[in-house]
Amino acid sequence: xxxxxxxxxxxxxxxxxxxxxxxxxxxxxxxxxxxxxxxxxxxxxxxxxxxxxxxxxxxxxxxxxxxxxxxxxxxxxxx
Amino acid sequence: xxxxxxxxxxxxxxxxxxxxxxxxxxxxxxxxxxxxxxxxxxxxxxxxxxxxxxxxxxxxxxxxxxxxxxxxxxxxxxxxxxxxxxxxxxxxxxxxxxxxxxxxxxxxxxxxxxxxxxxxxxxxxxxxxxxxxxxxxxxxxxxxxxx
Numbered sequence: 001x002x003x004x005x006x007x008x009x010x011x012x013x014x015x016x017x018x019x020x021x022x023x024x025x026x027x028x029x030x031x032x033x034x035x036x037x038x039x040x041x042x043x044x045x046x047x048x049x050x051x052x053x054x055x056x057x058x059x060x061x062x063x064x065x066x067x068x069x070x071x072x073x074x075x076x077x078x079x
Numbered sequence: 080x081x082x083x084x085x086x087x088x089x090x091x092x093x094x095x096x097x098x099x100x101x102x103x104x105x106x107x108x109x110x111x112x113x114x115x116x117x118x119x120x121x122x123x124x125x126x127x128x129x130x131x132x133x134x135x136x137x138x139x140x141x142x143x144x145x146x147x148x149x150x151x152x153x154x155x156x157x158x159x160x161x162x163x164x165x166x167x168x169x170x171x172x173x174x175x176x177x178x179x180x181x182x183x184x185x186x187x188x189x190x191x192x193x194x195x196x197x198x199x200x201x202x203x204x205x206x207x208x209x210x211x212x213x214x215x216x217x218x219x220x221x222x223x224x225x226x
Binding site: 007008012051073074075076077 | 168
């Protein structure tokens with residue numbers, strides 16, 4: 001299982017802050033993003049950054065591991 | 080974490096307000112070699128463009144943001160030769176004119192303290208997973224990142 005965390009504008013557009021995605025061996029970040037985009041196209045359009053287990057990852061070919069936590073995030077606006 | 084201990088941590092995300100005096104006292108504490116302290120306090124403006132801002136709401140990926148802020152503090156201490164640095168950012172609802180963020184740096188001389196302070200707030204805005212939403216009489220909108 002992949003846990004997906006949503007924050008700020010992405011969470012608002014998706015209408016939720018947390019999702020779960022079934023894990024399949026060989027699954028990549030790009031695969032997870034594609035599934036998310038199918039279900040939440042507006043929220044997906046707001047994503048600027050992705051993090052796996054609290055570390056930013058940009059490579060869509062990055063292999064996910066079972067029980068990874070994937071954060072889908074809009075551009076930051078703190079401060 | 081114990082509340083008293085939490086409020087002395089040099090890097091914090093918290094909903095309640097902070098005292099600039101208390102943070103500067105902690106920064107200076109037992110450091111007679113600190114010849115320069117610099118401090119930046121970000122506050123909530125009561126306007127955005129043509130709109131009156133009633134309040135801001137801050138959302139954060141708390142655990143990752145704390146990790147990033149600790150990395151920024153470590154990088155600033157190493158890069159600018161600081162004696163110490165403190166970074167406090169509030170989350171939740173913040174009314175216009177209230178404090179949002181504190182960056183405080185201590186160095187032997189003023190230049191590194193000032194430069195590190197500016198570098199830290201710039202990097203926080205660029206790297207910390209925190210989001211700001213404005214509420215105006217016209218409605219609510221998430222703030223688009225800007226330099």
